[in-house]
Each structure stands twice: as C-alpha cells, then as structure tokens.
Amino acid sequence: MIEIKKHSGIYTLTVMQQLPIGLSEAWEFFSSPKNLERITPDHMGFIITSGKPGKMYPGQIISYKVSPLSGVKTSWITEITHVKEGEYFVDEQRFGPYRMWHHEHHFEENDQGVLMTDKVSYKIPFGFLGSIAQILFVKKQLKGIFEYRVKVLDEMFQKG
Structure with missing residues (x-):
C-alpha cells in the first residue's frame, strides 16, 4: 500500500x-545505510559520498x-535522529532538495514475518x-521510488 496525503x-x-x-x-538490512543504493532506482544516480557508514546511531x-531530475545532480545530507533497536529509526534531511524531509522506518514482527512501514513527511x-x-x-516520482523498493525487496526476500 502506498498513499500520499496533504495536511x-x-x-x-x-x-x-x-x-x-x-x-x-x-533490522540488520534496513538499519545499514549502505543498503540504500540497492533499493533505489538506478536512474536516481544515488551514491553515498560520506563513505560506507557502519551501524547507524542517533x-x-x-x-x-542524487539526481531527482534527469541530468540534475544534487547533494543530500541526512541525520539519523532516532533509533530504537528492532523497532524504528528516523532520518531527517539537513540539506537537500526538500524544504523538509522526515522519514520514519517502523518494523513490527507478526505471523507472516515483518510488517515494514515507511512514513515520509515532506x-x-x-x-x-x-x-x-x-x-x-x-x-x-516518490511513488515510483517506493514502488521500485517494494518490488526489489519482494524479489530479494523471495516473496510471491
């Protein structure tokens, strides 16, 4: 399910x-920033420039x-602001293409595995x-990026 609301x-x-x-x-996969490149569409030209970061921390x-528009490269700097091991983490844009970007990543274990919820306020x-x-x-574009992630993650973890 992917939806966008305005408020x-x-x-x-x-x-x-x-x-x-x-x-x-x-948790091991998603809390490692180096995996972002694997789940971001190639056309975005996504490259981590601060080196390959290890385990995340607040x-x-x-x-x-990143290239939000074809031929336009921009720098994007985020800060990991909150981490609760095995439950959630939050990254916030400090500099980049948005006026504001607050991305919550939540993980909830259930009978089928893990329900992952991304909530991006921008x-x-x-x-x-x-x-x-x-x-x-x-x-x-944002829907396309997250549709790509859903597809790649389903393939990676062999769902369906």
Missing part, C-alpha cells in the same frame, strides 16, 4: 510492506549525491511553484 502544506507518504523474514534480518550524518520549496511540481512530478 497543512506538508505531504505524508505512507508505504506498508509485509516481508517474509524475521525481525533481526529486517546523530549520524550521511551525505549522498515539504517542497518554492511555494506555489512547489505545489505545481508536486502535482506534475514529485508525487509520481
């Missing part, structure tokens, strides 16, 4: 995915290069022009 000028994208793996395997700064810069960009391509 008070902020958009919230929510993605829920059931994975047929244990909580420890899910306060960790990670820098990337705000686009440029006021009215940003709202038009959201309608014309940002919403579609």
